[in-house]
Amino acid sequence: MSDLNKLTIADARDSLRKGDITSAELTEACLTAIEGAGALNAFVHDTAQMARDMAADADRRLQAGDAPGMCGIPLGIKDLFCTKGVASQAASGILEGFVPEYESTVTSKLFEAGSVMLGKLNMDEFAMGSSNETSVYGNAVNPWRRAGDDAALTPGGSSGGSAAAVAADLCLGATGTDTGGSIRQPAAFTGITGIKPTYGRCSRWGVVAFASSLDQAGPMTKTVRDSAIMLGAMCGHDPKDSTSADMPVPDFEAMLSGDISGKVIGIPKEYRMDGMPAEIEKLWADGTAMLKDAGAEIRDISLPHTKYALPAYYVIAPAEASSNLARYDGVRYGHRAKLAPGDGITEMYEKTRAEGFGAEVQRRVMVGTYVLSAGFYDAYYNRARKVRTLIKRDFEQVFEAGVDAILTPATPSAAFGLGEMASADPVQMYLNDVFTVTVNLAGLPGVTVPTGRNAQGLPLGLQLIGRPWEEGDLLNCAYALEQAAGFVAKPDKWW
């Protein structure tokens, strides 16, 4: 059988269980696809031999019967996850040469379920970026191009390598992480599905920390069903993460009935931004109509503090980052600058961090340092945390009023060209997260589903936001939307 790498997780699982294919064949198909996709710069650390060994183990388990759904499924792993014995450097120069002695909880769970790791995936440095242009490995490239134009486009960020790899069928699914939109925005830019679960669903242990109160891992896949299967294998309680939820993990896939009749879908008026492109307006209206046709009740709602989400985020996330990234000091791991005669420990810290961190990471660490410094802590950091309380309250009030899920655009535009934002100020790039960042601040689950294409043929996605801990219901709404939208387009292979 050819093109096994193009299978969905669900189809591969069924074929593996029936014995029609082996994980070894599936893995080899992905490794071949990866080999031919250097132009996408999605995979940055190769673990081909490890993948073959893991596939062989998975095949033995499958033959013995009773293997979990993810057994034998080849995945890409974002470079932010620490993987034992395999380079893990968060796409940063400061972690060059770092090889963890331990395995992150999320990857442990996936590997215990029998999943195969194909390699590590490109991303923005320390997950700080919306275009994968801050990576020490260079840009990841979107497999999609505008019709009749061969300009290289961003796959989005920060999980840009994950998005490009899944969209180009280099793997069946990939792990992502999402602090302000880093799963959902790249998924939308590449025509795939991605879910950020409720804060606390996936353990953060072993995931390089960016902003600990916002960071969550999640799956990036070809379909909603695949996200349901993979998410189930990633989450669960972990005593090593003090914010990990001690709650049972439902069978998310079993909740995909496609029946959403009677569900109340909220349409927030504050997400109708000034100057929103007509094609995004239309996408949103079409998605609303699809959910209505599927039997949902559509309700106009208000989330009055939406406007303040991005500024609050750009206080809270850099503040937490400045604290988390203090650990990169050239002492325990990673890069240490060459010192001049007479340099002391302060010079070592300062030179190491100036050499090891890229421009965007330095900028955010310094902004965070500033908003936490004496005299500004109350005016910036405490105020932002109060605004965060209000943003969360906005959502609580609409959920209390009976809304089951909220439909919004995923991104303000389709994928833009690599380098196109180079002359813009940093705030222009931050606006990419305008529809996604509220979800992180409120700790809610959010999923993006591809539902249309723009005039140039690029994929566009919609976001559904759910109640806390109700990823199953949320995925079912996403499933209904996916069925109605019928998005099946794939990028033409040019790489």
Place this chain on the structure above:
Amino acid sequence: MSIDTKIAARVAKLARIRVEDDALPALAAEFNTILGFIEQLAEVDVEGVEPMTSVTPMRLPRRADAVTDGGQQAAVLSNAPDAREGFFAVPKVVE
């Protein structure tokens, strides 16, 4: 509040990131752009609102005050840029 090169230099020092003098004006300008954006938060009425400490209403779990791990000196040091005699080595700290 506007950031000048003096404040930018102080922030860089606090963050332990070396910034050369000729890069300070551009850094100060970037800070001002970002802080100008953040300034919008001043419009929000936050009277009587508690600052968020945990997005999920939960009490942090406690565990017994007991040793749960250890004896992994080699693993702890394996990624150190400079390790000697079982310790992390750094430039002289005390004169």
